Amino acid sequence: xxxxLTSQSNHTLTITxxxxxxxxxxxxxxxxxxxxxxxxxxxxxxxxAVVIKGNGDCFTAGNDINDFAAQKEGAQVPETAAFMRSxxxxxxxxxxxxxxxxxxxxxxxxxHCDFVYATQDSRFVLPFINLGLxxxxxxxxxxxxxxxxxxxxQWLMLGDPFTADDAYQFGMLTEVVSSQTIDDAVSATxxxxxxxxxxxxxxxxxxxxxxxxxxxxxxxxxxxxxxEALRTPAAQEAFDAFLKKRPINPEKFK
Numbered sequence: 001x002x003x004x005l006t007s008q009s010n011h012t013l014t015i016t017x018x019x020x021x022x023x024x025x026x027x028x029x030x031x032x033x034x035x036x037x038x039x040x041x042x043x044x045x046x047x048x049a050v051v052i053k054g055n056g057d058c059f060t061a062g063n064d065i066n067d068f069a070a071q072k073e074g075a076q077v078p079e080t081a082a083f084m085r086s087x088x089x090x091x092x093x094x095x096x097x098x099x100x101x102x103x104x105x106x107x108x109x110x111x112h113c114d115f116v117y118a119t120q121d122s123r124f125v126l127p128f129i130n131l132g133l134x135x136x137x138x139x140x141x142x143x144x145x146x147x148x149x150x151x152x153x154q155w156l157m158l159g160d161p162f163t164a165d166d167a168y169q170f171g172m173l174t175e176v177v178s179s180q181t182i183d184d185a186v187s188a189t190x191x192x193x194x195x196x197x198x199x200x201x202x203x204x205x206x207x208x209x210x211x212x213x214x215x216x217x218x219x220x221x222x223x224x225x226x227x228e229a230l231r232t233p234a235a236q237e238a239f240d241a242f243l244k245k246r247p248i249n250p251e252k253f254k
Contacts, residue, residue: 020056053097062104132234
């Protein structure tokens with residue numbers, strides 16, 4: 001079965017991350033599949049909304065560490081960039097349906113969605129600093145804009161998990177709902193969106209994304225530093241410790 005499931009129905013594209021046995025950890029192949037799905041609806045004249053969700057007990061545990069640990073010096077990750085850009089430039093409204101863990105890009109991608117519904121048990125974490133890495137997906141710009149500098153600094157510089165209530169209080173979520181009602185909440189929003197006039201809907205989203213050029217520049221700047229950080233001794237120590245299930249050596253994690 002595909003690691004990413006897609007379905008098209010009632011003017012809506014649904015993308016489901018489907019690797020529940022690995023907490024929906026994202027590989028480069030999965031990034032490309034999601035990018036292809038998003039690109040397939042551009043200018044199709046039919047799709048009016050996109051829903052992104054995860055199978056199993058969480059949204060996504062973020063990047064597959066094995067994938068990133070295997071990056072060779074100077075290597076790029078074009079599949080990840082392709083997904084990032086395709087979501088950033090998606091012309092129709094995107095609704096994220098979150099439950100359980102949303103780690104790393106599982107949280108930062110929400111900053112590029114138009115509606116985010118999360119269950120009460122959702123937990124968000126931006127662990128980049130704890131892996132010797134830096135923020136990505138323009139989160140160093142978008143997160144302070146949404147939550148304020150102080151809260152963004154807490155989440156990005158400490159890397160501690162935070163709750164759905166915290167995420168909602170600081171503007172990251174549309175609504176916190178129960179696990180029993182989240183499907184209905186997302187469905188209701190989709191139905192409202194697809195009932196709107198297409199031209200007005202698309203243009204409203206485009207106007208809301210007026211800073212897209214700057215956001216893209218920030219993402220590119222972060223991405224360059226992120227790839228550089230992957231090759232630092234601190235990141236290599238963090239990845240090795242994670243893969244070998246051992247404590248990080250603080251002497252090497254500097």
